[in-house]
Amino acid sequence: MLEITNLHAGAEGVEILKGINLTVNAGEVHAIMGPNGSGKSTLAQVLAGREDYQVTEGTVRYEGKDLLEMEPEERALAGLFMAFQYPVEIPGVTNAYFLRVAYNALRKSRGLEEVDPLDFMDLIDEKLKTVEWSADILERQVNAGMSGGEKKRNEILQMAVLEPKLAVLDETDSGLDIDALKIVAQGVNNMRRPDNALLVITHYQRLLNYIVPDYVHVLVDGRIVKSGGKELALELEAQGYEWVQEAGAAS
């Protein structure tokens, strides 16, 4: 589904990603862990198509297509979803409206008729349940005036509506208390299917107790220095990042 080969990318002339290789197949959950500043968000943003980052080398193929050639909205319409580490506030637009516009953009791209606000309400009701939210949240403005935890939950609500094939969750766990974390993890797990995949970016192992990964990769200074199974996350938690950093330096 996703094949990243020797990806180098940076911003403002500084290289941040220094040769990433990663393959994600349908049905898999990959976790990317790493210390702050290692380039996790950069990877997520490059995958989503943020123009602030320049790719200087390497390729990314998504479902056989050259992902880097696609516009951000083309990627989204092709089923790629990135939950932002820092969701952007859009004052003046309600969640209900935003979700419907995004949902209809997706339908239009598939040659389907747009849904009207009433029909959309039926659909959204069910999606709200996946994140255990009441309909009040629909009348709130997109992320504006929301707490950090609410914003993260809102990202997952968007994900539930858009039903992506590949979701990249960038530190969706940070800022969540344990109850919210469980709800978000449950919501994500409910969306798992054999034909979709997840890339879960996190700083802490905590989330991976609930969204259990098939593979764990450790990103340090723009490189994946270690990959393994889910037990790698526990090892990291016990020993800290210095342990892999040394391993990375030694290799």
Add this chain to the structure above:
Amino acid sequence: MTLASYLQDFEASAANGGGRPEWLMPIKRGAIDRFEALGFPDRNNEDWKFTSVAPIARTVFGRMAAVDTLPTAADLEPYLIGPPEWPRVVFVNGHFVEALSTVSGLPDGVAVRTLADAIAEEPEFVARHLSHTASVEGNSFTALNTAFITDGVVLHVEPNTVVEHPIHVLYLTDARVGEGATYPRMLVVLEHHAQASLIESYAALHDGVYFTNAVTEVSLQAGSRLDHYKIQRESEQAYHVGTLEATQERDSHFQSLSFAFGGAVSRTNIYTVLDGEGGYVTLNGLYVVHGDQHVDHQTRIEHAQPNCTSHEVYKGILDDQAHGVFNGKVYVHPIAQKTDGKQTNQNLLMSPRAKIDTKPQLEIYADDVRCTHGATVGQLDDQAVFYCRSRGLSPAEAKTLLTYAFAADVLEQIPSRPVAQYLERLVMERFLGSREG
């Protein structure tokens, strides 16, 4: 040059029975004398520093001729607001069109008349109010309008009377009959504890060069409430200067919402004097312009008595090489203690060539007041555009959504749902048109 043509025009129409009735003539003559003395304002005039009226001054605008064929009900459709039973008064090229107007179903105590009828039927009432609130002293355009008063609308609501539906006064212009000027004149008198909404809208049936010079005088007596909408969607080749002046007695509430989309050069003045304790005014506005348009708003709030509140939010969206001007004055008299004044002007520049001159102006002569003001100029937030695109919206859809969101809090102030819907649609069409254009 052109000054002389206005003077000639005036004398010709005075000789031609335009002086009727007799009591009006001194007012008109006084006004044309003022206009002659003032001339058109130039950029040295502090009130016109950022707006040149040279294109108006150098064109000879005679009286707008009447149209040969009146618009049909279908032609009117795009300009109508709310359900058909709402009262409306339609003018085409400055001439009242009875066939397109309906003012039935108004409650007792509410009179909606053309100014011409009111002058004939209620001369004492008109004489008592006309040219009292809107001063010809320092304002050339008000002077010119006053000199050429012919028609318009008088709304008079008696004490404790509530008018349920907004009254829509629609000034349409069709410049295919040739260049010309119209001078709409409105008089609004709400007696104590009366309530009404008035929509004053200006639109072009066909694009063309013409000049609208409008004056509205509002007198709000104790405890009355007026919601006033001005919707300016003139031709983008046309010139528009419109002044509204209000006086507010104790505990009155004036809510003004001004929307400007049209005009090559347009200027809207909204002035109010809070002349009794407990007065409340909200001035909200939205201007959305593109191409070579120039749009100017000047507001003036005079706190002349204690314990009054004024809240003002104006927003502007400027695309291409459009130029916007906002000048908001708040003047607090020495006796106006406990004044609460809040003013903001926010602008969104959609293109690097678009320009805004914004000048909030507070003059405070009382010491126990709470007054704030602020102005911002910005562009669309790249992060927000990217966020929308990452959810599948095209760049154009993202921009439309975010621009609309910027305007949203002004649109949300609209108390009447049908009026809000009409304006939401206009704003939306405007953004979409702007994107394609």
